[in-house]
Amino acid sequence: MKIKKSFFVPGCLGTCWYGKYHYLEPFTGCEHDCVYCYGKGRSDVLEVLKEIGNSFNNPQIGIGAEDALKAIEAEINADPNIHTIKLSRYTDIFTNKFVQDGYSFKLLKLLAEHPQIKRIIITTKGIPNDNIMSLIEKYANKFSYNAAVKPQAEICLETNVPTAEERLKWAQRANKAGALTTIHMDPLIVGLEDTAEVMEPFIARLKEMGLNRVMFSYLLYDYTIAKNIIDKFGEDFFLKLKSNYLDNNRQILPKQTETTYYALKYEVKLESVKTITSILKKYNMEFVLCGLKSSDKEDILGIKGCGCNICDGKFYA
Numbered sequence: 001m002k003i004k005k006s007f008f009v010p011g012c013l014g015t016c017w018y019g020k021y022h023y024l025e026p027f028t029g030c031e032h033d034c035v036y037c038y039g040k041g042r043s044d045v046l047e048v049l050k051e052i053g054n055s056f057n058n059p060q061i062g063i064g065a066e067d068a069l070k071a072i073e074a075e076i077n078a079d080p081n082i083h084t085i086k087l088s089r090y091t092d093i094f095t096n097k098f099v100q101d102g103y104s105f106k107l108l109k110l111l112a113e114h115p116q117i118k119r120i121i122i123t124t125k126g127i128p129n130d131n132i133m134s135l136i137e138k139y140a141n142k143f144s145y146n147a148a149v150k151p152q153a154e155i156c157l158e159t160n161v162p163t164a165e166e167r168l169k170w171a172q173r174a175n176k177a178g179a180l181t182t183i184h185m186d187p188l189i190v191g192l193e194d195t196a197e198v199m200e201p202f203i204a205r206l207k208e209m210g211l212n213r214v215m216f217s218y219l220l221y222d223y224t225i226a227k228n229i230i231d232k233f234g235e236d237f238f239l240k241l242k243s244n245y246l247d248n249n250r251q252i253l254p255k256q257t258e259t260t261y262y263a264l265k266y267e268v269k270l271e272s273v274k275t276i277t278s279i280l281k282k283y284n285m286e287f288v289l290c291g292l293k294s295s296d297k298e299d300i301l302g303i304k305g306c307g308c309n310i311c312d313g314k315f316y317a
Helices: 043-052 065-078 096-100 103-113 130-138 164-177 196-208 223-233 235-242 266-282 297-305
Strands: 008-010 022-024 084-087 119-124 143-148 180-188 213-218 245-251 260-264 286-289
Touching (some): 065 103, 103 119, 103 130, 130 164, 196 266, 213 266, 223 235, 260 266, 266 286, 266 297
Parallel strands (some): 084 119, 119 143, 143 180, 180 213, 213 286
Antiparallel strands (some): 008 022, 245 260
């Protein structure tokens, strides 16, 4: 069974930590099956899936777990620029089967104990286990724990994920362990998850649990995501969603044409940001709007004007 030559991909300038990090892709695919997943349509993912003869929703390492760990360690040893790790672009380190069989723990242990690795940035819709949490507690100064959880609306675009409450409880444990812990409300769907009626109880729950740091951003879509939404919820739902978006798309990341998406209309986004900002301020939360997914400079000026900070690239890392 084949797999791509490298487990690591350098970060892009213009993204978090200003490109001074490496994505680590410990396997290919993701079990969560989110309707809005951009990874499902990326060419580099599809090429690996074709090589290993696998579907996106059934993540595979591609080689034996022990061989993968040895290869990952060898890559770190061979490149002194690998020091800040983001897990991951196209999958989730807390994929259930890899948590259960110990691969996730072994990988995180390798990273945490390696003297060259300074920071391990986890963003997850999954949940760890007690062994992994003990590791995070032991090396709390190395870990950034970002739980991707958002208010639960009538329509949910996530399929195979633990409940929001489960994810928040593990985030609470990471926070108590001393890891920098942030709740990622990402991606919010305007009109569904950003209303005061839906948002305020969620923020109140975060406050109750001592989870005081929030980053939020909005759904961007391309043709693949649009098709997935239509297949799941029907064309009427998509057209209603589409009415809030610009008629032209834009490239998000430099030199990556596949990061071209349709973004929210400025006035729609600004009204939503105002609502969310007022609630977050009411509960005295630390918060930012994701700068990468925000649009042009005029948008940013308007958003800052209503009291919402834009992420400086390091808020959650």
